[in-house]
Amino acid sequence: MKPSPTELVILKHLWRTGAQSVGEIHAAVQDRLGWSRSSSRKTIERMVEKGLLDMRDQHGLNIYRARAKKIPTLAALIQSFASEVLDLDGPLPVSNLVETQLLTGDELDELEEFLSEASANQDPA
Numbered sequence: 001m002k003p004s005p006t007e008l009v010i011l012k013h014l015w016r017t018g019a020q021s022v023g024e025i026h027a028a029v030q031d032r033l034g035w036s037r038s039s040s041r042k043t044i045e046r047m048v049e050k051g052l053l054d055m056r057d058q059h060g061l062n063i064y065r066a067r068a069k070k071i072p073t074l075a076a077l078i079q080s081f082a083s084e085v086l087d088l089d090g091p092l093p094v095s096n097l098v099e100t101q102l103l104t105g106d107e108l109d110e111l112e113e114f115l116s117e118a119s120a121n122q123d124p125a
Contacts (some may be wrong), residue, residue, distance in 0.1 A: 001051055002076060003068065006033055009065050011052065012102060019056075019065035035114060046073065071107060075114035 003011055013028050014020065020028075026040035033040075042066055047053040056065045103111065 001048075001052060001053055001068065003073065007047055007052060008077070009033060010040075010044065010047065011068055011070075014053070014064065014066040015070045015102075017095065019063045021063055023059050025064065071110045071114055074103075075111055078111075081116060 009029050009032055010025060013104060013115070017024075017028070022037070022041045022044055023030070025044060026037045029035070029040065030037075035043075044053060048055050052066070052068045053064045055062050055064050057063070100108075
């Protein structure tokens with residue numbers, strides 16, 4: 001499932017911080033998204049329905065964590081951008097992403113592997 005741009009903001013936050021409540025997530029993303037708490041809550045609930053987030057009850061408080069895995073999700077988004085926007089036949093080189101604060105060196109290596117595998121699976125045999 002490909003997250004929307006606003007869903008991606010929430011996913012990136014949860015990938016960095018781990019599981020949090022709606023209030024904690026909202027406080028972290030409200031400046032960037034300009035949303036009310038109810039908009040954040042509705043989006044988070046929709047993300048649970050879509051399978052992007054998991055929810056658990058902890059002492060009467062709903063806690064959410066990213067169910068969508070970071071590397072496969074980013075690889076799908078990058079591959080989509082490369083093919084749909086840039087009309088590239090192969091993967092976008094991961095070397096273009098070395099300045100990102102979202103990924104560690106090991107995660108960049110893993111992302112490069114995902115993109116290479118995805119590209120190989122698309123090539124006609």
